[in-house]
Amino acid sequence: MTEIPAHPPPATLAFRGFEYAAAPESRAIVRLDDAYGLYVGGAWRDAAESYTTISPATEEPLARVGQASAEDVGAAVAAARGAYEDGWSALRPAERAKYLFRIARLLQERAREFAVLESLNGGKPIKESRDVDLPLAAAHFFYYAGWADKLEYAFPNRRPRPVGVAGQIIPWNFPLLMLAWKIAPALAAGNTVVLKPAETTPLTALLFCDVVRQAELPPGVVNIVTGDGRTGAALVEHPDVDKIAFTGSTEVGKAIQRELAGTGKRLTLELGGKAANIVFDDAPLDQAVEGIVNGIYFNQGHVCCAGSRLLVQESIQEPLIEKLKRRLTTLRVGDPLDKNTDVGAINSAAQLRKIEELVAAGEQEGAEIYQPPCRLPEQGYWFAPTVFTGVAQSHRIAQEEIFGPVLSVLSFRTPEEALEKANNTAYGLSAGVWTEKGSRILWMAQRLRAGVVWANTFNRFDPTSPFGGYKESGFGREGGLHGLEPYLRFDEDGA
Amino acid sequence: MSRVPVKKTYKLYLGGAFPRSESGRTYEAEEHNIAQASRKDLRDAVRVARGATGKWAGMTAYNRGQVLYRVAEMMEARGAEFAEWTDKLAQVLGGANPVAGPYFNFTMPEPTGVVGIVAPGEPALLGLVSRLAPVLAGGNTAVVVASETHPRAAIELAEVLATSDVPGGVVNILTGRRDELAPHLASHLDVDALDLDRGDAELERAAAENVKRVVLGRGDVQSPYEISSFLELKTVWHPMGQ
Numbered sequence: 216m217t218e219i220p221a222h223p224p225p226a227t228l229a230f231r232g233f234e235y236a237a238a239p240e241s242r243a244i245v246r247l248d249d250a251y252g253l254y255v256g257g258a259w260r261d262a263a264e265s266y267t268t269i270s271p272a273t274e275e276p277l278a279r280v281g282q283a284s285a286e287d288v289g290a291a292v293a294a295a296r297g298a299y300e301d302g303w304s305a306l307r308p309a310e311r312a313k314y315l316f317r318i319a320r321l322l323q324e325r326a327r328e329f330a331v332l333e334s335l336n337g338g339k340p341i342k343e344s345r346d347v348d349l350p351l352a353a354a355h356f357f358y359y360a361g362w363a364d365k366l367e368y369a370f371p372n373r374r375p376r377p378v379g380v381a382g383q384i385i386p387w388n389f390p391l392l393m394l395a396w397k398i399a400p401a402l403a404a405g406n407t408v409v410l411k412p413a414e415t416t417p418l419t420a421l422l423f424c425d426v427v428r429q430a431e432l433p434p435g436v437v438n439i440v441t442g443d444g445r446t447g448a449a450l451v452e453h454p455d456v457d458k459i460a461f462t463g464s465t466e467v468g469k470a471i472q473r474e475l476a477g478t479g480k481r482l483t484l485e486l487g488g489k490a491a492n493i494v495f496d497d498a499p500l501d502q503a504v505e506g507i508v509n510g511i512y513f514n515q516g517h518v519c520c521a522g523s524r525l526l527v528q529e530s531i532q533e534p535l536i537e538k539l540k541r542r543l544t545t546l547r548v549g550d551p552l553d554k555n556t557d558v559g560a561i562n563s564a565a566q567l568r569k570i571e572e573l574v575a576a577g578e579q580e581g582a583e584i585y586q587p588p589c590r591l592p593e594q595g596y597w598f599a600p601t602v603f604t605g606v607a608q609s610h611r612i613a614q615e616e617i618f619g620p621v622l623s624v625l626s627f628r629t630p631e632e633a634l635e636k637a638n639n640t641a642y643g644l645s646a647g648v649w650t651e652k653g654s655r656i657l658w659m660a661q662r663l664r665a666g667v668v669w670a671n672t673f674n675r676f677d678p679t680s681p682f683g684g685y686k687e688s689g690f691g692r693e694g695g696l697h698g699l700e701p702y703l704r705f706d707e708d709g710a
Numbered sequence: 711m712s713r714v715p716v717k718k719t720y721k722l723y724l725g726g727a728f729p730r731s732e733s734g735r736t737y738e739a740e741e742h743n744i745a746q747a748s749r750k751d752l753r754d755a756v757r758v759a760r761g762a763t764g765k766w767a768g769m770t771a772y773n774r775g776q777v778l779y780r781v782a783e784m785m786e787a788r789g790a791e792f793a794e795w796t797d798k799l800a801q802v803l804g805g806a807n808p809v810a811g812p813y814f815n816f817t818m819p820e821p822t823g824v825v826g827i828v829a830p831g832e833p834a835l836l837g838l839v840s841r842l843a844p845v846l847a848g849g850n851t852a853v854v855v856a857s858e859t860h861p862r863a864a865i866e867l868a869e870v871l872a873t874s875d876v877p878g879g880v881v882n883i884l885t886g887r888r889d890e891l892a893p894h895l896a897s898h899l900d901v902d903a904l905d906l907d908r909g910d911a912e913l914e915r916a917a918a919e920n921v922k923r924v925v926l927g928r929g930d931v932q933s934p935y936e937i938s939s940f941l942e943l944k945t946v947w948h949p950m951g952q
Contacts, residue, residue, distance in 0.1 A: 373935070465921065468921060469918045470918075473915045476912075476915035476918065477910065479926075484921065641920070660944070660946045666944060666945065667947070668944065668947070669946075669947045671948060672813065672947055672949050675811070677807065677809035677810055680809055680945055680947070681817050683943070685942050686920070686921070688921075697817070705935070
């Protein structure tokens with residue numbers, strides 16, 4: 216039997232001040248144009264207005280990007296409609312699958328280029344864009360490629376057919392991954408798409424247009440229109456769009472649902488969350504600490520399913536929080552392109568203001584704040600990993616989605632109390648449970664009102680696994696067989 | 711002595727009992743006096759329906775199916791085909807997901823919670839049963855706004871439900887004015903889904919208040935996939951290891 220070395224004695228903790236040498240990923244692989252147009256009908260179209268997209272880590276301007284007008288959106292929808300009717304929906308499903316396989320392969324081949332650009336434009340650590348965003352984006356195209364010619368088996372007796380033109384609006388936290396979640400199932404089902412990337416993170420979607428070109432996808436099957444909320448509104452309001460898929464804030468989701476009322480257009484919404492990550496006293500604490508850190512500091516907490524509320528059983532609160540704080544001191548905050556970086560830049564000035572405002576509210580309402588000592592860069596948008604203890608259910612930081620690296624800690628005594636607190640939110644996207652007791656996991660999993668429950672793990676994603684929320688976290692599922700349904704109509708729909 | 715004809719006044723069905731409207735109001739429809747529910751009655755109905763969710767959803771699908779099948783038999787109407795689905799939903803709509811990693815991952819359907827139903831006017835009984843059956847088969851509880859002009863079918867259904875094994879509060883039926891009740895039902899924050907008799911921009915807009923799932927039901931649809939409109943899907947992950 217191999218001896219497992221004992222943990223280093225406390226004395227070695229004196230290695231504080233140990234500095235990592237910078238290990239930046241080279242930017243040379245990314246070639247940016249000075250300005251980008253809109254990708255409509257397989258060609259670049261100039262927009263009348265444009266804006267500058269930046270790197271949030273340095274505020275350095277990266278490129279000029281088009282602000283698509285209602286007229287531009289109209290042209291994109293017309294191109295999508297044309298491609299839909301001009302062969303894409305009638306193409307042999309096995310042929311559709313080949314295009315999707317090609318896209319998946321191209322994303323894999325160009326993974327490093329995409330990962331660097333994602334970190335550059337969005338601020339997320341390169342190790343996350345390299346090891347999470349890109350592999351998962353490619354996996355989504357592989358997975359849905361396989362369904363394209365098997366829809367009759369996926370939905371037996373239902374005669375599945377495509378819906379038409381899908382309008383898709385995605386957020387800035389996982390720009391390319393959210394694009395893959397939207398485009399892959401839509402195309403596999405035989406639809407064409409008009410996609411609007413988030414205002415602050417358009418560059419990987421624009422680079423994706425080059426993959427679309429390389430894959431020789433017929434013109435108009437994928438159209439990308441960049442811009443702010445006005446562009447999104449024009450897409451939602453366009454009468455020739457058959458289906459809207461939106462991922463973003465609950466506030467905007469509600470506005471879209473209102474706008475579509477009475478139109479008969481299909482809608483799926485993947486909105487905000489305020490997930491409870493629940494740790495019982497029998498949980499393996501070191502693993503739980505890793506799960507808590509991954510749950511809230513992954514991608515700077517810019518994650519709709521982030522474990523932003525830690526519910527910890529009272530008897531272990533002290534040792535757990537102590538371990539957590541010690542772990543926080545080892546997180547490396549800084550240059551997103553540095554391979555050592557754990558926590559990158561906040562995505563935008565606006566998001567930073569929102570985080571600062573809610574953190575100030577947390578302090579005002581009486582919660583106790585902890586931030587590890589860390590030097591934040593002078594330039595760019597940064598926020599230190601933060602833990603609030605002594606949080607009450609009524610505090611804003613326990614109720615509102617912060618969408619930043621800020622954890623609110625509450626305690627509980629019994630499983631019933633944990634459940635009551637966990638479900639006491641308007642959201643219902645995800646939840647976490649940490650315990651060694653299997654029957655308790657299932658008991659909790661059954662009663663938590665959330666679309667995804669992670670037990671003894673957190674923030675796991677897979678193309679085969681449906682994702683989506685209960686309550687005000689939205690409706691519809693992405694991923695898995697269920698993720699195809701919003702993009703199909705069936706004979707029993709009567710159409 | 712000849713009998714004086716006295717019109718019966720029908721009541722609401724709320725929490726397994728038959729109360730008058732708290733407002734005391736009635737209106738006339740189908741040559742009968744019908745209780746005219748108020749917004750307060752509607753709020754009470756939602757509260758009662760919320761309270762009944764745990765018991766109804768907590769029953770085994772097998773048991774729930776038997777209870778509903780018996781109701782369908784009593785009605786001699788549609789509903790049996792939905793009752794049969796209760797213990798099959800998880801197998802058709804859920805299952806294990808083969809994720810690329812050392813995790814066991816499965817998806818299971820669950821009731822969405824409290825469903826508001828604005829019942830179709832025609833065909834009154836068949837329409838109502840066709841909308842209610844998938845909601846109940848999925849394990850939800852319901853607040854029904856009965857057809858304003860043809861409320862007696864809903865009252866008849868209430869009488870059947872009252873003598874069935876469906877727990878009180880699982881189905882609550884309000885008679886009254888559609889324009890008065892439906893907007894309040896559509897915007898109510900403790901209602902999870904809304905089943906409408908027809909597309910209605912105003913009600914659909916109100917439903918966005920708490921991101922309700924809106925279903926535009928048709929009385930003649932029999933597909934079991936109707937049930938899935940009133941279900942949530944929950945996915946559970948757990949690592950596999952020694």
